[in-house]
Amino acid sequence: MNWKRLEVLLPLVGVVVLLAVWSVVTSLRIVDPVLLPSPAATFKALWTGMFHGKLGVDFIKTVERTIYSTIIAAIVAIPFGILLGSSERLYRSVEFLIDFFRSTPASAMFPLFLVLFGVGDRTKIFVAAFGAALVILFNVAYGVMNARKTRILAAKVMGASRLRVLWDVMLLESMPATFVGLRNGVSLALVIVVVAEMFIGSVDGLGQRVFEAQQMFEMPDMYAAIFAAGALGYGLNLLFLTIERRFVHWSGK
Amino acid sequence: MELSANARAAATRTAPHVTIRGLSKRFADATIYDNFDFDIPRGKLMSVFGPNGCGKSTLINMIAGLFPADKGEILFDGQPLNKIKFGYVFQNYREAVFPWLSAFDNIAYPLKVMGVPKKERNLKVEKIVASLNVKIDLNLYPYQMSGGQQQLVSIMRALVVDPEILFLDEPFSALDYEMTLFMREQLQRVFVETHTTTVLVSHDLEEAVYLSDRILLLSRHPARPVEFVHYDAPRPRTDKTMTEAEFISTKAHCLEIFQREVRKG
Numbered sequence: 262m263n264w265k266r267l268e269v270l271l272p273l274v275g276v277v278v279l280l281a282v283w284s285v286v287t288s289l290r291i292v293d294p295v296l297l298p299s300p301a302a303t304f305k306a307l308w309t310g311m312f313h314g315k316l317g318v319d320f321i322k323t324v325e326r327t328i329y330s331t332i333i334a335a336i337v338a339i340p341f342g343i344l345l346g347s348s349e350r351l352y353r354s355v356e357f358l359i360d361f362f363r364s365t366p367a368s369a370m371f372p373l374f375l376v377l378f379g380v381g382d383r384t385k386i387f388v389a390a391f392g393a394a395l396v397i398l399f400n401v402a403y404g405v406m407n408a409r410k411t412r413i414l415a416a417k418v419m420g421a422s423r424l425r426v427l428w429d430v431m432l433l434e435s436m437p438a439t440f441v442g443l444r445n446g447v448s449l450a451l452v453i454v455v456v457a458e459m460f461i462g463s464v465d466g467l468g469q470r471v472f473e474a475q476q477m478f479e480m481p482d483m484y485a486a487i488f489a490a491g492a493l494g495y496g497l498n499l500l501f502l503t504i505e506r507r508f509v510h511w512s513g514k
Numbered sequence: 515m516e517l518s519a520n521a522r523a524a525a526t527r528t529a530p531h532v533t534i535r536g537l538s539k540r541f542a543d544a545t546i547y548d549n550f551d552f553d554i555p556r557g558k559l560m561s562v563f564g565p566n567g568c569g570k571s572t573l574i575n576m577i578a579g580l581f582p583a584d585k586g587e588i589l590f591d592g593q594p595l596n597k598i599k600f601g602y603v604f605q606n607y608r609e610a611v612f613p614w615l616s617a618f619d620n621i622a623y624p625l626k627v628m629g630v631p632k633k634e635r636n637l638k639v640e641k642i643v644a645s646l647n648v649k650i651d652l653n654l655y656p657y658q659m660s661g662g663q664q665q666l667v668s669i670m671r672a673l674v675v676d677p678e679i680l681f682l683d684e685p686f687s688a689l690d691y692e693m694t695l696f697m698r699e700q701l702q703r704v705f706v707e708t709h710t711t712t713v714l715v716s717h718d719l720e721e722a723v724y725l726s727d728r729i730l731l732l733s734r735h736p737a738r739p740v741e742f743v744h745y746d747a748p749r750p751r752t753d754k755t756m757t758e759a760e761f762i763s764t765k766a767h768c769l770e771i772f773q774r775e776v777r778k779g
């Protein structure tokens with residue numbers, strides 16, 4: 262037996278155990294089958310929902326909203342983060358505001374944004390962008406501020422202007438932190454979008470799907486939608502990690 | 515006419531390269547320099563040696579314009595700092611090279627800052643690499659290289675602009691012994707070839723004497739020049755140089771002064 266070869270399968274162990282326990286629980290009827298459908302029923306609902314039903318459409322909708330809000334957040338937050346990070350005084354003067362709003366649950370902003378933007382897509386996207394932007398802003402600013410002093414001095418002694426130091430050194434120095442911000446930002450945006458879809462008069466999206474399935478007691482559909490949301494969150498995180506590994510190859514080295 | 519031109523040339527050859535007058539610098543808790551005067555000779559390799567924290571790095575940072583002095587003036591050829599090309603090698607190469615650039619682009623970076631066109635940049639980098647006889651893959655990124663190779667990259671980056679003055683702040687102290695010996699020879703070779711005014715901060719007295727024409731011994735802060743030791747053994751110096759009487763007595767003399775200064779504190 263070649264055990265080393267089998268080690269690549271280790272991450273699957275947890276999944277297999279979960280599925281096994283789940284199957285046993287449902288087949289022995291330890292939990293009411295109405296509350297917890299079997300894995301087979303759940304995955305069948307996931308499959309048909311994604312490829313032949315409304316779940317696929319909802320999935321795409323949620324992806325769109327999350328991506329839009331993350332893009333808006335990045336476009337606003339990255340330049341501001343660099344600006345704030347490049348001047349310690351400037352950052353200190355707005356630090357409290359950033360920390361305060363970063364600590365404010367974005368969901369508490371829904372009513373305000375509803376008044377401002379109505380019940381359409383814009384409210385969901387803007388609230389999510391608001392939450393994500395603060396996370397990204399904070400990380401970018403810290404990345405720029407913590408740029409290695411020696412590297413800045415090295416560029417300076419070569420005759421680099423302030424602008425060049427900012428562009429060539431601080432910006433690149435902040436990239437690893439920027440990506441941490443983007444990954445956290447996209448996760449937060451997804452959370453906010455899904456919650457918004459549940460409660461603000463939505464007709465589509467994964468949040469609305471979960472909520473509706475629960476209201477109609479279609480448990481396999483509800484679990485399917487939850488899994489779809491989980492897969493989406495995991496996938497987005499993986500996507501940003503892959504981009505990071507490619508473009509910020511020096512990160513953590 | 516002819517004669518006076520020659521005389522003028524001779525005068526500039528022997529005039530100090532850098533003149534420091536009345537330099538003062540305080541940090542929050544200590545006066546590092548108080549009315550410090552010193553001349554850095556032209557075309558010599560000079561070492562700065564002194565107790566820990568006496569202000570060696572502060573001195574070369576102020577000369578290189580990395581931060582301002584509180585008072586006093588620093589003149590280059592009698593002129594205030596304007597567009598002098600410095601080379602600067604930091605002790606902590608890991609934090610001084612740019613990890614997002616390949617070794618080649620790291621070396622070419624100061625040329626890019628100066629606005630040298632790409633073709634010419636490449637030629638210059640290739641020239642410096644060849645002259646130092648470096649055999650490393652320059653497409654690698656710094657984090658893929660050993661410490662010695664990274665420091666070699668940062669030395670080439672300092673030399674590629676043909677600096678008027680080269681500063682090295684304990685450049686070899688983070689390297690292993692074998693690499694240190696190799697790098698000393700490289701530095702000596704560069705110096706023999708170019709005779710660039712060089713200021714080396716070293717915490718290794720043997721290294722300082724071995725490499726230098728002049729050794730500046732500093733006191734504890736507020737730092738004053740205690741002695742400016744001359745050591746004129748011919749180059750290239752070798753292991754044999756270190757066994758000669760003059761080397762041994764110069765080193766012993768420096769050590770004696772250093773210990774006297776340390777005991778004072």
Ligand SMILES: Nc1ncnc2c1ncn2[C@@H]1O[C@H](COP(=O)(O)OP(=O)(O)OP(=O)(O)O)[C@@H](O)[C@H]1O
Binds near residue numbers: 546571
């Ligand atoms: N930015 C700073 N703020 C406050 N104090 C400083 C600063 N930089 C240096 N110092 C202090 O000034 C003194 C001289 O520092 P410097 O780095 O020039 O010493 P050094 O001779 O290079 O020491 P070492 O042998 O440790 O390299 C030290 O006591 C140091 O603590």
Ligand SMILES: [Mg+2]
Binds near residue numbers: 572683
């Ligand atoms: Mg020092």
